[in-house]
Amino acid sequence: MSNLPPIQVIGGGLAGTEAAWQIAQAGVPVILYEMRPRRLSPAHHSEYLAELVCSNSFGAQSSDRAAGLLHEELRRLGSIIIGKADTHQVPAGGALAVDRALFSQDLTETLAHHPLIDLRREEICRIPTDGIVVLTTGPLTSPALAEDLRRFTGLEYMSFFDAASPIVMGESINFEVAFRASRYDRGEAAYLNCPLDKDQYLHFWQQLCTAEQAELKDFEQETARFFEGCLPIEEMARRGKDTMRYGPLKPVGIFDPRSGDFRAPENRSKRPYAVVQLRQEDRAGQLWNMVGFQTNLRWGEQKRVFRLIPGLESAEFVRMGVMHRNTFINAPELLSPTLQFKTRPTLLAAGQLVGTEGYTAAAAGGWLAGTNAARLALGRSPITLPPATMMGALFDFISSASPKHFQPMPPNFGILPELPQRIRSKQERYGAYRDRALMELLHWLSRVQAA
Structure with a gap:
């Protein structure tokens, strides 16, 4: 067992589940807090981690689609969310859809049996002031914690209605x-x-x-x-x-x-x-x-x-x-591309809380926040992904967009850097985006692993 102090992850949704797994896989102990079933949310129906609420679909499966490219990047990075989605996939044409009950139950059991993960069923009403903390409480953050986050940031939440x-x-x-x-x-x-x-x-x-x-x-x-x-x-x-x-x-x-x-x-x-x-x-x-x-x-x-x-x-x-209210923070004012708070680098956030939209984007944020939290605990520098990858582009966007007009952003090819040469065919253009992203990710991974 590690002698390092545990990292605290608050929220057991898709982002929190991914973050806790990446921290533990890096050899760092983690405490994962989930308030359900002690305190229920307006939208959830079970006590399982990573419960899917709006749909059972993670979006287009083909890697020449924005969501599909994000799936493939996460597969290559060892995402537990996408791994379990592949395991519990159900027919959905060109989409990656899952049997949501089996998916969430499997994730819950897998994390609960990890020797470095301490799953605690309790509500956290204030942001812990000590140690490394990852906030992944999602769009339905409990009122007490939402108020404490508002006090910490000095900014009001932004919101939209989801259904x-x-x-x-x-x-x-x-x-x-x-x-x-x-x-x-x-x-x-x-x-x-x-x-x-x-x-x-x-x-x-x-x-x-x-x-x-x-x-x-x-x-x-x-x-x-x-x-x-x-x-x-x-x-x-x-x-x-x-x-x-x-x-x-x-x-x-x-x-x-x-x-x-x-x-x-x-x-x-x-x-x-x-x-x-x-x-x-x-x-x-x-x-x-x-x-x-x-x-x-x-x-x-x-x-x-x-x-x-x-x-x-x-x-x-x-x-x-x-239908329920989704809330998110003004990420461009508050976060760096590493998903660290600018005023407190040992506090990170991920998921819909930071203004990414969709299940796969939440998992991607959890991967990055969890990876960087573990790196901080191990005395290493936090990382960002190449901007030509979908993950890198997404987190660069939410940390650099106009704070005045910031809105939730799903993965899409419009946030990627332009290709060196214009390609008229949409299918060929998206394929070129995919090929460049996966090649960049391969080179990046080799550099990170060698460091």
Whole structure:
């Protein structure tokens, strides 16, 4: 066992789980604090570490997509989050999706049995003043700790509203209407598709626009912004009659294989006006997530309106959609690219708390914060990743963006340095970004390991 004092990680979400694992794997003891189940959050449902709340998908799996590139970088860096996601993967077309219950349970058991990890189920109300500390409390930081963080930084939290989609029992779906298909018949037909004709769509849209919303909880009463990448479906509907048809209900390339060859001219009239897609939630295919249907409607209204969708007339909902407030700090003012606080380098932060968006980005932040916390404990200098990698670009962005207009940032190719030569083809350009990032990561790893 190490004689080093333990590093304290506060928060057992994706970032905290990754951070604690990287610290322990470096040979440094760590205390991981998680307040659940002693104190519940408005969005979580279990006491497991790294519980996935909004979706079971980590995003696009292909490494020539931004999320997929981040997956691959983390695989090469020994991420436990991505490792377990690969282990518990379920079919989801081109996405990396997991059986969320098995995923979180496996992570919890793995960390609990690590000899250098002390998992403590208690709420931390103040930032510890001694030693190395990693804050990974996420968007639902407890009020007491959030207030202490506000006092420490001298800045108010920023916030937006996030929401989760309903989950439907597979046996309650009408498979005489719903059909399996992939867009443009590409790859595995991993999604269920519920087609709507024009009259059905307009009726659904009208009912959705007028459906009654749930009241916000006390802690969500103040004005906040929606995150544009996760709009409630009813908010999207209110923005225009066709907004959903250009978003999650986009029918382009979706065709019922029972109708014959979608390329045949005589079948063009059979193409749906809009399509609701459902993504497999568990390995057995018993649970299906309504893609893009994050919502804040009252539960009774959700059942009434969503059962207007053909194929979901008798849908049994095992989880209703919910909406909650996400909070984050003004990272450009407070953090360096190493995820250390500028005014206290022994205090680090990661996850949605620092303004990264998405599960994989949270794991990436946990990897960097945990790695740097361990390096500090071992008397080594903290590291940053090459800016041409997705991880390096993401943490460079959140630490250098304009503080006045800072908003949560998901992984995307727009934050990477430009390529030496312009490539017109988007597919080839993204492939070039990927090749450069992985080569840079390989060279960087060899230098770090040799140091």
